[in-house]
Amino acid sequence: MIRLPSLSIAPPAVPVHDNCGRCTAMCCNYVSTEIDPPTTARDYDQLRWYLMHPGVRVYCEDATDGWFIQFMSRCRFLQPNDLCGIYETRPQICRDLQPTECEFALGPGDRHLFTSLEEFDRWLAERERLRSKRRQGRAHPRRSKAAAAAR
Numbered sequence: 001m002i003r004l005p006s007l008s009i010a011p012p013a014v015p016v017h018d019n020c021g022r023c024t025a026m027c028c029n030y031v032s033t034e035i036d037p038p039t040t041a042r043d044y045d046q047l048r049w050y051l052m053h054p055g056v057r058v059y060c061e062d063a064t065d066g067w068f069i070q071f072m073s074r075c076r077f078l079q080p081n082d083l084c085g086i087y088e089t090r091p092q093i094c095r096d097l098q099p100t101e102c103e104f105a106l107g108p109g110d111r112h113l114f115t116s117l118e119e120f121d122r123w124l125a126e127r128e129r130l131r132s133k134r135r136q137g138r139a140h141p142r143r144s145k146a147a148a149a150a151r
Helices: 018-022 041-051 092-096 117-139 145-150
Strands: 030-035 056-062 065-072 112-114
Touching (some): 030 056, 041 056, 041 117, 112 117
Antiparallel strands (some): 030 065, 056 065, 056 112
């Protein structure tokens, strides 16, 4: 993990967790919300459409569950020093985020993060290639050793 320098400026009388002091306010630079996992060609096409827009990302924990759309947009109350300008009145969602459970503390955990249409298309093509290979394997089961010996 890369160690970032601690912030030298903190709001008066506000204890700053060490993780927060080294973070560049990652969680304050986007909004994300869970979306339904794609199951149809139309669903996948809609994800492609999302990724055609600058500042939009899609990520998932695995291909069948936990899909999210992320809009890269810096919070308007985030100060140039990466500290919250409305710390005392910040929303509950900000208060609930624990500095030991945030993405800075846990590191990259997304199994798949798509930041562009090209990344997503490559993933889809590879996924389809693997699915096709599995289908071919089921369509042509391997002959048993006894059947091969009988030939």
